[in-house]
Amino acid sequence: PWRKGELVYEKGFRKPDFNFSWGPICGDEKFRPEADRFPQIRFCAMKVIETPNKCRNAVFSSPWTVVSSNAVQNCTAVGYFFARELNKASGIPVGIVYRSTAWTGIEGWLPTEGLEAVSEAAKYFAQQKKAMSDLMAGEPPFSVFHHAMVAPLGRLPFAGGVWYEGETSRALDYGIKLRALLTGWRMSWGRDFQVAVVEVRTPGASFDQIRRQQREAVAAFSATALIETMDLPYAAGEYFTKGGKLEIGQRLAAWARKGGR
Secondary structure (H helix, E strand, O other), X not given: OEXXXXXXXXXXXXXXXXEEOOOOOOOHHHHHHHHHHOOOEEEEEEEEEOOOOOOOXXXXXXXXXXXXXXXXXXXXXXHHHHHHHHHHHHOOOEEEEEEEOOOOOHHHHOOHHHHHHOHHHHHHHHHHHHHHHHOOOOOOOOOHHHHHHHHHHHHOOOOEEEEEOOOOOOOOOHXXXXXXXXXXXXXXXXXXXXXXXXXXXXXXXXXXXXXXXXXXXXXXXXXXXXXXXXXXXXXXXXXXXXXXXXXXXXXXHHHHHOOOO
């Protein structure tokens, strides 16, 4: 449970393992009942919610929650399938922590440290400083979600992390921003932090550019992988309803079981 802003862990769950994005469980009638078989999976959620004046500035956090047929609907789908595969294979308790808010691009999640360290990101670092000072009209400030929801986790010994792009980012300099994000995460955890980047699935020229930049950015880091999704179904939302998230979770688990390689 939470106590005065501090995480207090139950015995056996002192190491939250991976960080995930929000998303519903697809195929509820099949997957929800079986969640009762995995009591060793725990999740902790945090997301930004709208206040009555429609400002997205309230942060909601959950305590550590045991996965069950009732609770799993509040867990990230990809994260649950990932944790389920790891727990089935190893029998080891798995804790997942996920941070997300809908309709936000990568800019709001950029660590200040990464923007400072990546020389090509200098103009975005300048924009971030301006945004944080005057809350640029019409857009969330650069790094606001990182500061609110990711930076406080820097003291926790995660085994690794996942960046699952919400596909609302623009292609302009996406690769530079992704490098800044990955660099900042490594600086936060002080090591070659294992990270998997989930490939964007939306068709179109703009997303083709993002996919290319994702591949190039990931190739510049060790212990970092791109989880491919372009072979998964997409028509009429099938990516979300007919196994796409299950398959992504399984691919992430296979990557983690190989030590992040």
